[in-house]
Amino acid sequence: MDTQTVIQVSSISKYYGSNTAVDNVSFQVKKGELFGIVGTNGAGKTTLLEMMMGLRMPDLGTIHVLGRDVLSEADLLKEDIGIHLQSTTLIDKMNVREALELFQSFYKRKNDLDLIINQFGLEPYVDKMVKRLSGGWRQRTALAIALVNDPHIIFLDEPTTGLDPTAKRDYWSLLLELKRQGKTIVVASHDMEELQRNCNRIAVMRKGELVACDxxxxxxxxxxxxxxxxxxxxxxxxxxxxxxxxxxxxxxxxxxxxxxx
Known part of the structure; x- marks a missing residue:
């Protein structure tokens, strides 16, 4: 893996019984890229993301993230990546600051929470219950949580689903700012207009296979x-x-x- 490649996916497959969720997929993600993954429901996008994050293990093939083998070094890898929660159910009964502090406690490396709160415009909401936030502000909070350990790579699974057009634009503006700061971002999404506008490359999945990537x-x-x-x-x-x-x-x-x- 060269110095600019931060994710190397090599011939990975994942099976659930007789069903093939991911079928012999290979690709690279470069440092600082905003890399999109698209496909219909059931195409294997979420399974692929979860394997790159070390949450699921491939049955065949290898994945290296920041030089770490996700099969053997998943515990070490978590310090270097951020994950945007698809659901906020776990933190709905907390206020924004409590949620940020809770997730930061899981990591050795700490980001400055006040800087994150300021960057995401969360100051007026730090004492507000997450479940009482609008959809757009809940997603901002979830993205802020993904940054509490100052990760090198951020993984996002359908982060703008259900958001109105203004909230979507605001969310993508945050992602572009993170990209400008040098973060590598991998996002699975159906938001084709924003993917076209903002991604360096996009991988297209169909029935577990990678059918296009450019x-x-x-x-x-x-x-x-x-x-x-x-x-x-x-x-x-x-x-x-x-x-x-x-x-x-x-x-x-x-x-x-x-x-x-």
Whole structure:
């Protein structure tokens, strides 16, 4: 693994009984990248993230994160990564500061909580119960929790689901600021517009397989039907279509499909 590669995924597979959740997937993530992962529900995105975080072990293949083997060094790895909680249920009965302090207590390395609170604009909410925050502020709090140990890599699983457009834009602005600070960010999301605008590269999953991985402009330019957006890429590569349909997924066809739904 070269000095610029912070995540090396090599031929990993994960099985649940007779079901294959992730099938022989390989890719790299470079230092400082904002790396997106897309796919339909059940495509293997969350399982892939959990294996990179050391929460699940691959049945085949290897994963190295910051030079650590997730199979044998998962406990050490947790000090260097941050995880955005998909659900805030665990912290709903705490106020914002209590939640930050609780999760920081799990780590040896500590970030300055007051700096985090200031960076995320959480000062007016530090004494407010998390469950009483709006969706956008709950997600800000969850992202702030992911930074309490000053991690090198942040993993996010569908962080903007359910947010209104303004809250989504604000959240992505926070991610871009973290990227400017040198953080590497790996995010699984269905937010195609923001992924296209902000990601360095995007991996497309379908039925456990990695079917495409490149920059948004490259993915779009390679579309056989001439689409212009990541929505067209998603429909071409991530969604199961009959073979005769797969070579003609354009933005116009997406709009037509939406009218029929």
């Amino acid at each position: 920059s948004p402009p490259a993915l779009i330019s390679n579309l056989p039907g001439g689409g212009m957006t990541m929505e067209a890429v998603y429909m071409q590569y991530a969604v199961e279509y009959k073979k005769e349909q797969q070579h003609h997924i354009t933005d116009d066809s997406i709009r037509a499909l939406n009218l029929l739904m």
